[in-house]
Amino acid sequence: CTHYLFIVVVAVNSTLLTINAGDYIFYTDWAWTSYTVFSISQTLMLSVGACYYLTFTGVPGTATYYALIMTVYTWIAKGAWFSLGYPYDFIVVPVWLPSAMLLDLVYWATKKNKHSLILFGGVLVGMSLPLFNMVNLMTVADPLETAFKYPKPTLPPYMTPIEPQVGKFYNSPVALGAGAGAVLAVTFTALGCKLNTW
Numbered sequence: 001c002t003h004y005l006f007i008v009v010v011a012v013n014s015t016l017l018t019i020n021a022g023d024y025i026f027y028t029d030w031a032w033t034s035y036t037v038f039s040i041s042q043t044l045m046l047s048v049g050a051c052y053y054l055t056f057t058g059v060p061g062t063a064t065y066y067a068l069i070m071t072v073y074t075w076i077a078k079g080a081w082f083s084l085g086y087p088y089d090f091i092v093v094p095v096w097l098p099s100a101m102l103l104d105l106v107y108w109a110t111k112k113n114k115h116s117l118i119l120f121g122g123v124l125v126g127m128s129l130p131l132f133n134m135v136n137l138m139t140v141a142d143p144l145e146t147a148f149k150y151p152k153p154t155l156p157p158y159m160t161p162i163e164p165q166v167g168k169f170y171n172s173p174v175a176l177g178a179g180a181g182a183v184l185a186v187t188f189t190a191l192g193c194k195l196n197t198w
Helices: 002-026 029-058 063-084 098-109 114-139 145-151 174-198
Strands: none
Touching: 002 029, 029 063, 029 098, 029 114, 029 174, 063 098, 098 114, 114 174
């Protein structure tokens, strides 16, 4: 019972984080910088929860099921936001499913080898999620149009966004997110597996 309750708690918290992480579209000036950071945060929540669930049940396919739980929770939560006047994009949500499918594929193909899941699965999730997230970014409404149409919170002066010098640091947020994600997601998946050794 505790294990299943933990799965629900992690899924709910993943959903809350990923909903907020999807809000980079509202911060036009910080879009690319936020995109990279939030891609990694979504990789974290997907990897930990999905690996925990996958290694707990030992059944390939449960990582995708976990991503589906996140998806449904997010649809419900976004419905509440929609009632407040914010845009409702279903296309924003299922970006976690393909990455979770890769986790399941690795677990199945390596005959439930946990170490392969951590290493190969982690790298695949870390590299793929920023790519799917970019598809997400291209399909949502134009940021400037959205900013004029929907309510925007007033930020204090010290939080007012400035134009980032993107070209001086990196030119591709997908490449940076995928590179960082490929390294960090290995740790994330290892954490998910470790949670089963309580």
